[in-house]
Amino acid sequence: MPRTVAPWETGRDLLVRAEATTDPAFGHKPEERPAEEYLRYGLINLDKPAGPTSHEVAAWVKRILKVEHVGHGGTLEA
């Protein structure tokens, strides 16, 4: 029996329903956001050190970057 496919092993095709263009007057490509906005809508792919909990590490990031809110993508702890 073939083993289950992991989500990162699935390929997807792009199905086109209609064509259109996007107006450059509104919004930004994510990579082109102005610095403050880039940070506020950004995340950090962190390599968590051993010792502190995931919550503590996120709190450190919050302190270093002086931001109001942080979250993390899944607790990594003992």
Add this chain to the structure above:
Amino acid sequence: MTGVLPVTLEESTKVVQALLHSGKEYVCVMKLHGDAPQERVRKVLGEFEDIIYQRPPLRAAVKRQLRTRRVYYLDMLETDGRKVLFRVGCEGGTYIRKLCFDVGEVLGCGAHMQELRRTRAGPFVEDGTVRLHEVAYWFGEWRQNGDEAILHRFVQPMERALGLIPKIYVRDSAVDAVCHGASLTAPGVLKLESGTRADSMVAVMTLKGEAVALGRALSSSEQMVDANRGIVCKTERVLMPRGVYPRLWKSGEEADDKKRRRR
């Protein structure tokens, strides 16, 4: 425990739910409490692939009911006496500590998890991670220097968290309605990724690649691409603020259709 931990900043924290249920991969050192032949260990590890049953541990923040979890793969890498090194790909919320304990039970000698490192969290892998001291250093450099390229060295756009979520690309005219919580209707849809089933989580995106909202698909990709009317997905979590795109409650295509019919 070390490894891949995506940390969301300010507004991007809204994408966390896309990550919590996404798959994870770990490399683990399990310590057996007795001797067992390598081939027997490999065979038992193989029995934990596919679907397993687990009850969350006491210290978990979730309801302690028995639940199923998918293990996509469990590959033994090497053994060293009673130590077993393995790589495991699994659904979010799978307790590797409990898995090691259960492997020990099946083997008969008992076992515990000695060391764990996360090598993947959804679309995020070890390649491309930064350490805490690097974050502190580059942040200081950016503040001093003002060069935006420095900021990009350690911060990524929140859209990267949606790497494994099937996407629906919409017209500019459909964006603001979704930002107000409206469901997405067929005329607003331009392109979408295949492989979506009804009820799966989808990401509504602009053609510029900006995340508009997380939603729940009401039908499959194939049905959505053929649809001419009706609701295509229910908006569950708005990610883009209102007003970034102009307020146009009728999509361009639908408004043109109505004008034609009136003549």
